[in-house]
Amino acid sequence: QQQVKQSPQSLIVQKGGISIINCAYENTAFDYFPWYQQFPGKGPALLIAIRPDVSEKKEGRFTISFNKSAKQFSLHIMDSQPGDSATYFCAASKGGQNFVFGPGTRLSVLP
Amino acid sequence: DAGITQSPRHKVTETGTPVTLRCHQTENHRYMYWYRQDPGHGLRLIHYSYGVKDTDKGEVSDGYSVSRSKTEDFLLTLESATSSQTSVYFCASQVEFGTEAFFGQGTRLTVV
Numbered sequence: 001q002q003q004v005k006q007s008p009q010s011l012i013v014q015k016g017g018i019s020i021i022n023c024a025y026e027n028t029a030f031d032y033f034p035w036y037q038q039f040p041g042k043g044p045a046l047l048i049a050i051r052p053d054v055s056e057k058k059e060g061r062f063t064i065s066f067n068k069s070a071k072q073f074s075l076h077i078m079d080s081q082p083g084d085s086a087t088y089f090c091a092a093s094k095g096g097q098n099f100v101f102g103p104g105t106r107l108s109v110l111p
Numbered sequence: 112d113a114g115i116t117q118s119p120r121h122k123v124t125e126t127g128t129p130v131t132l133r134c135h136q137t138e139n140h141r142y143m144y145w146y147r148q149d150p151g152h153g154l155r156l157i158h159y160s161y162g163v164k165d166t167d168k169g170e171v172s173d174g175y176s177v178s179r180s181k182t183e184d185f186l187l188t189l190e191s192a193t194s195s196q197t198s199v200y201f202c203a204s205q206v207e208f209g210t211e212a213f214f215g216q217g218t219r220l221t222v223v
Contacts, residue, residue: 006153032209043201043214044154089153096209097142098169101153 004092006102013109019077021105023090026071030092034099035064035075038087047088048075080109114138117202117215124222130189132218134202142205143185144169144212145177147198154201160185192222 005024013019025033034049050057050064050073057064063076077084087106091099114137124130134143142161146154146169156169158177166177174196176188189196202215 004153034211036214041216043203043216045214046211049211096207097205098144098156098159099154099212100170101146101155103151103153 004090004100004102006090006105008105009103010106011108013080013107015080015082015109015111017080017109019075019080019084019107019109021075021088021090021107022072023074023092023102024070024072025092025100027092027094027100028071029094030100032093032096033064033066033073034091034093035062036089036091036101038089038104044089077107080107082109082111085109115202115204115213115215117200117218119218120216121219122221124192124220126193126222127191130192130220132187132189132200132202132220134185134187134204134215136183136185136202136204136213138204138206138213139182140204140206140213141182142208143179144203144205145175145185145187146201146203147171147196148201148217149198157187157200189220192220194222196220197222 035047036044037047038044061078066073090102093099118133144159145157155171160166160179200218203212205212
């Protein structure tokens with residue numbers, strides 16, 4: 001069973017704080033790791049993605065850190081804003097297809 | 112949403128009845144997917160398609176079938192709906208492997 005574990009299940013952060021969500025995978029063949037953001041009543045939307053040839057990728061306030069040897073990757077949201085309140089899913093795939101998703105983290109950013 | 116729409120958006124059906132969900136995309140994407148979303152499970156792959164009439168099973172395919180007769184349409188059929196198939200179903204499309212997968216708005220299905 002290909003699994004992606006994700007923690008925490010829920011997260012509450014004050015405005016301006018740093019939100020950190022962690023994921024771990026088992027299949028060493030995975031080579032593409034996206035993060036999706038989902039607002040209530042909407043479909044998931046790609047936030048940022050990384051491949052294992054780099055250890056970090058940053059896009060604006062969002063950063064993925066990747067540790068290939070530990071088979072772990074994490075999402076950091078700097079200067080968290082109330083508009084970031086959503087559910088975040090990490091995912092992994094081999095060859096960029098048929099994603100395996102984590103169970104999700106519900107983030108609430110308090111004003 | 113990259114021109115991907117799902118219909119219906121909501122459906123209530125009775126146990127044992129067949130149900131068909133439709134996914135339509137206007138982006139000419141080759142790859143299409145059906146996922147179900149349940150609390151604590153994230154999204155789980157049901158079936159996927161890598162071209163017209165080319166489909167394959169995902170992680171949770173039992174009780175589901177799919178068809179893709181045109182590039183733009185990917186149908187998911189619950190052959191005989193059960194209460195365990197109550198879920199939110201998402202369709203996604205992808206132009207090539209390793210590129211962004213675009214998701215539809217979802218279909219909330221309730222089997223009573």
